[in-house]
Amino acid sequence: MLRATLKSLRSRKLRLVLSGIAVVLGVMFVSGAFVLTSTLGASFDSLSASVYAGTDVAVSGKAPVSGGEPDENSATVPAELIGDVRAVSGVEKATGVVSVSGARVIGADGKVVTTSGPARLGTSWTGTADHRRLRTGREPRAADEIAVNASLAAAAGIEVGDRVGVLTLQPKKTFTLVGVFGYSGDRDTVGGAQEVSFIEPVAQELMLGRTGVYSAVVVEAAPGVAPEVLRDRLSAALGDTYDVKTGRQLQDAAAEVFREALSFFNNVLLGFAGVALFVGTFLILNTFSILVAQRVKELALMRAIGASRWQMIGSVLVEALVIGIVASALGLGAGIGVGALLAYVFRHVGNTDLPMESIEIPASAVVSAFAVGTLVTLVAALLPAVRAARVPPVAALREVAAPDRPLTRLTVAGVLITAIGGAALGLGLAGQGGAATMPLLLGGVLVSFTGIALLTPMIARPVVSVLGLLFSRSVPGRLGRLNSARNPRRTAITAAALMVGLALITGVHVVLESATASFTTMVDTRVKADLIISGAPGGDSAPTFDPAVLGRARQIGGVREVVGEYGDIAMINGRPNRVTAVTDLAAMTRMLPLRATEGTLATLPAGHLAVDAKRATELGLHAGSTVRVRLARGGVRTMTVAGVYTDDDVYRVGGWILPAEAAHDFRVAQPSFGYLRLADGADVSEVRKQIDALLADSPEVTVGDRGAFIAQQSSQFDTILAMIQLLLALAILIAVLGIVNTLALSVLERTRELGLLRAIGLRRSQAMLMIAVEAVVISVFGALLGLAVGSGLGATVVRALRKEGFTDVALPWERMGTYLVLAVIVGAFAATLPAIRAARVDVLHAIAHE
């Protein structure tokens, strides 16, 4: 039995390879993810070990505001602390250092140099005794001198001697670049980070907000004193106002942060793997079903000569197992390649300059590759295996035309499963699941897809018939259409492969499109500002501009009102909250949709604040209530609620609004947004030009009308869209494989028909056209399904998010049209090989009877 199985397996290599490719791809992404994470993780470990080599213990301040993002950046230690540290026995050396992210260098092209995630550090020059190594020039000695690391110099296009603008806590300041440095191990950067080094007081002023403070005190232990021992001594001596950690602990913490950042890539890869494997399941199911259908006689003969049902099931499953193992092995190999490639890209294209000693292949990669690959294949082959076992022995003796089994049971199952998936999805969207929300959503989507896939055969016949009408003018077109409607299950499963990918992509598109549309509606109908100063969102520090611009803008003829908006995180009644400071709240209410429900928004005296109705209700606050506020600088202050407002929409303003004075104690005392209202009849473009000129030294922001503002703020979706395009490419690749596979098998199955058609005069080109039409009909069917399901999915999500401000459901018609056209192309492309095969059918061979 086993030998017969393996033999038949070998005779159908090509088809099985085709169906196995999807598994290979899926396994490749799974193992690629593992390899990438552990390779980069290992290299980062070795990197941070060298970075913290000179640090035995570090003492840093506790952040006044914690739980928010800018955390340790606002934590400082006073200069006096160095003395206290030195007094502790076992301390060989103690150095105060400044190292804070948020130093943005303006490159030779006038644009701010960005990174794809790593920090843009501003530091105090502490010499080259630690891991810094001067490459050219010298260390900074004067207040207007800086040195930068080599990767930053290259990215900014600057050289020693150049005048370089740097944005910090303060607006643009210009320095002379006097030195370029690297790091121990001949590195240009530490994991992609940029570093600007000032002399100590300048670094303190620009990065920490005042002189006389440091980010941390770095301690070297005296010989023979273990870092842990020294840490405990320091802790005891300094009290719990400070954080004392060993270099080892800092190294671990850094690695942890790095791993977290990596987990994003990991999740993307695993997402790809999920899609590939899920779709691959359909492909394998289809291949095995067709193979079983084609081998009915052979299987019946086996039954007739005594094979048991279990043997039949076993024979199919053994085939599946072999394919699964082979596909997993191939996938693992490809995954190691992909992981290595991505690690390489991460290192060189991402400019991280990570040391890369070797490619790490963790056991988890191998185990998961084989577990996932074989399991998926076996599960997919289960149904066809059962079907094979149901072939009656008499089928060997009589001509059994594959009967059209009724689709009722399938449809009922489809409805049930879709309902279950929908319910899980609904539960997840309603936010009832708590920690289970994410699994509920993902599971809901997968189960719904499975259910819908089961329903597709039901829809396939009518839809395909209608679709095919487009091609019915020519005989080959009509035959192709008939063929595609012939076996609704086969057509449906093949189309479902394309459906899944397209539905996911369309769903995300709908959500993003709706977000943009909702935002647009909101800005268009509610925002009354004529010009808005703002920067593109994203990046490690929010774009800001020189506050002086606000005052100067007011002087421009035609400008009626100007409001500046500052943002930060503050502790309010002991919990982190996003806060906003505005220069003129009354003017703001005239430009943005804020409405007082209690108290007043007309004035906001010092020591007062306004809060939105939702938070006010949560905390039981009313006009006149007081709250304890702790900003990045200064102690805890008590502020009085002047007004409660509703902003009943998505607008970011939501939250605590503080008077302008409070912004001085924000970590960054520079506005991120500016709103301008112009006098009636003012020349908008003229005013714009003048403001543009004012912003010359604030390259992170631009001024534009509402349309420009909308375009800028929606640009944050671009990365997501790029990811989606990748996913689309993968989904299409697998769908093409599916269509090729199904058509190749169909052509084989219909060799005689093709021969007959050729005998009675069908030309080769017509035979090819016939196959092409069949393929296009299948792929367009899949695309339509995907677009419909994706739109439904996206619209459901958008509806569920209505409270979060998704007011509009918008369908990306243009993209959807593109996908449909793409489906036609994909279909035609997938048809190429099977069509050539069909055209090559030997007439005599086909009509010769056994």
Add this chain to the structure above:
Amino acid sequence: MQTTTTGPPGAEARQDATVAARAVDVWKVYGSGEAQVAALRGVSVDLGRGRFTAIMGPSGSGKSTLMHCLAGLDTVTRGEVHIGDVLVTGLGDAKLTRLRRDQVGFIFQQFNLLPSLTAQENILLPLSIAGRKPDRDWFAQVIEIVGLGDRLSHRPSQLSGGQQQRVACARALVARPNVIFADEPTGNLDSRSGAEVLGFLRRSVRDYGQTIVMVTHDPNAASYADRVVFLADGEVRAELHAPTADAVLDTMGRLDTGPVGAGRTVGA
């Protein structure tokens, strides 16, 4: 009724107007080297226009091979094949396809119909492929001859074997090809259905002047033809005109005394 042996190749006059298809010294050799098999060994035969010709012979005698060569489905190793005034030998695939589409009709032993098309669609398929409009009167007449009036919208799976074969006959007839080739059209049918099919094949020759060439090993089927050509061992051995079943059986019997079976291996 008379029995003649065939004359030397090309002995019969080239009366093109009366010849629908012709084979001249046709050889067909399969395989190469040791495994070489000559299925046809210098066959020359003229198939008269408006006549019903049967090609008889024991299994393996080369009947199907001859038919395939005559119909332009297969290439010959040596010799020439003509259909009407077209020299088939040496034509490329495109021209052959056209020739089959416009000049030739086929009826096979089995698997004649496309399962996804109705009877009517199957019948009209050659015309649709060629992009020709069916002649309504002729179509009605053909349907009448084969007696399928009430089955036109059925699919092949809903028809009996005999009905399926009649649909195949109708399909061959409706395009009015120069010549119809039928390979054991009654091979899979019971005797009554077989007789029906043979009956209207003969009728279409008598009443409408259709040319039909039928391969069969059934003497009874051969007796419906105007002329029977006997093949054995890849060679034409005998010929009968206006045969009866008994005469065919008789001739077959005499052929059987000679070496019969797979073509002999021929030297290079």
